Amino acid sequence: MSGGLDAPMSTPHVIDEDSFTLAANLPTGPVPVEPYRSPEFFELERERVFKRAWLYAGRIEMLPEATSYFVKNIEVVKASVLVTRGKDGQVRAFHNVCSHRGNLVVNTSCGKAERFVCRYHNWAYGCETGELLGIPDQKHFFEVDKRELGLTPIACEVWEGFIFINMQKSPEVSLLEFLGPFGRTYANVPFFNLDETIVIEADFKANWKLIADAFAEPYHVPSLHPATLAPGFAHPEQNRYARPLSARVHGIHRHFSAYGNPDYVPPPSSKVERLVYIQDTGGVLGGDASENAAALAAHPAINPTKNPNWSADVTWIFPNFNIDYSTGGFWTHEFWPLAYNRTHWTLRVFIPRTASVRHRLQLEHYACRWGEVVLEDVTNCERIQRGLESGAKDHMILQDAEMLIRHNMRVLDKWVKADTVAEALR
CATH class of the missing domain: 2.102.10.10 (Rieske [2Fe-2S] iron-sulphur domain)
Structure with a gap:
């Protein structure tokens, strides 16, 4: 007998010809969460990943x-x-x-x-x-x-x-x-604003992959960052859920290009932001106007589809390092495991020397905005860790925009099982 209350409910699956997941030849099923909560898996990561990568x-x-x-x-x-x-x-x-x-x-x-x-x-x-x-x-x-x-x-x-x-x-x-196609694709990207750095770092009671995952997809932007990122990185009609412009794998590494709302302007209530906002430098993540921005945007690896509504690129070098680019420059994330449920995270935002009072105000606003955004991201990870350690769920259900997470888990699985690095890289 079928149907009735005991019949499983599911959403019909529609194959998206533009699916990032399918284009990367990745499976689409649920992903196990045991690697996020297992002390034994953490020891495998220590020996098989961090001591070899x-x-x-x-x-x-x-x-x-x-x-x-x-x-x-x-x-x-x-x-x-x-x-x-x-x-x-x-x-x-x-x-x-x-x-x-x-x-x-x-x-x-x-x-x-x-x-x-x-x-x-x-x-x-x-x-x-x-x-x-x-x-x-x-x-x-x-x-x-x-x-x-x-x-x-x-x-x-x-x-x-x-x-x-x-x-x-x-x-x-x-x-x-080790870098493989990533190293070739991102060679000769122009790096600028190398004079100073804004450094934000903290320890969190969460697995290192949860912290990395927080910066690996924009699907959460409208819900987790409604006042900070969502106005500039989503659009109520054109891109309600901040779907990436592109998302690709580069061997064991990966990237996604974030959408930027072309209609965004700071609201009247954001008086400081209205003083410093520059539309052509990545919106809320643009720290500086620079003649170098055009050279960065022209590089074939950056915003590879050359979509005019681009705001930033997130690149994830396996296992635990991000280099992210916008027209205002670049920033990096490091996700260092301390235990299976503890992580030391470091953000470095590279900025130029101050050129004027307005410029200083702009950079201070830039730093404050970064602090707001990352606090929303990483503090949520501690809540996820508690949820996963409860044992209530054994799998996570990933959307197409979360392809980078799926790819990382697949690569990680290969590394902990491989006897040689050559095998892990295949």
């Missing part, structure tokens, strides 16, 4: 001159990483660990130094190659060979000014192989 460490501007350095703490792989620029201009990375007793050598976040001295017993290391320069009272050690006791190197490569590291002692693939 190339990880973003910083921008080249963080090493402005020879002997500059910065320290990157990466809790998920339990590493303190010292990134340096030698007198030869080469960028290198080392474990920030003394060869004597395992103490952390450098305890400041950044600076300049021709040598690094461990303050436990004053063992000294060079900034160039991490070589051991000196051991106090060396004559009372037994069979010590300083040539074998330098800082332990970490594989380090630079792509388009972005510094990546790999925690494998001998990486299975190069950075360019």
Whole structure:
């Protein structure tokens, strides 16, 4: 017998010829949520993903001159990483660990130094190659060979000014192989407004993928950001649900292009925004008017459909790094796991030096708007984590505009199951 109250209710499925999901050859069924709440899966991620993938460490501007350095703490792989620029201009990375007793050598976040001295017993290391320069009272050690006791190197490569590291002692693939088609597609994108950064960071009681997912789709914009983003990124008639202009996979990486409302102007009640708003720089996410905007928009990777109603591109480099572009410049997100249900998130918005009083007001408004938007995004993730950990649901139902999330889960599944990185990249 069929029908009646016991019959399942469903919405008829209509195949969309413009479906981002189908174009990416992805399945369309429910996606398991166990990877968001499982301590065991988190350990698989630690070993199979973060200890094998190339990880973003910083921008080249963080090493402005020879002997500059910065320290990157990466809790998920339990590493303190010292990134340096030698007198030869080469960028290198080392474990920030003394060869004597395992103490952390450098305890400041950044600076300049021709040598690094461990303050436990004053063992000294060079900034160039991490070589051991000196051991106090060396004559009372037994069979010590300083040539074998330098800082332990970490594989380090630079792509388009972005510094990546790999925690494998001998990486299975190069950075360019890891980036694959993404690296080729986004090569030579012009980066500008590199003078200063607005940095917002926080720890959240949520799985790292939930934080990443929050920035991976615009479907939530009308409901979660009704007053901040929705007026500029949706349209009551033309694009009510902020559907992306494009969404594509690039090997293990991915992007979507966000819609921008061409009719948006700040409402009369937004008096400060009306003073600083510039229509041609990404609306509410445009921080600066710049002659560089045209060169950015002309790059074939940016807004690849060249839709005139474009506002921003979100690119997600697997596993945990976003580079996002608008005509006002670019910004980055880092989603660092601390535990299966804890994440350290960092947003860096790159901005120019202030050129006038109005310009300063514009940039301050820009920073405040960013704070409003991301607070709405990431605080919601803690509520999702509580919901998932309740066990009430075992799957999530993803819409076509949430294709990036679906793709990430598929790639992640391959990485935790693959015995080699080459297999994971296929």
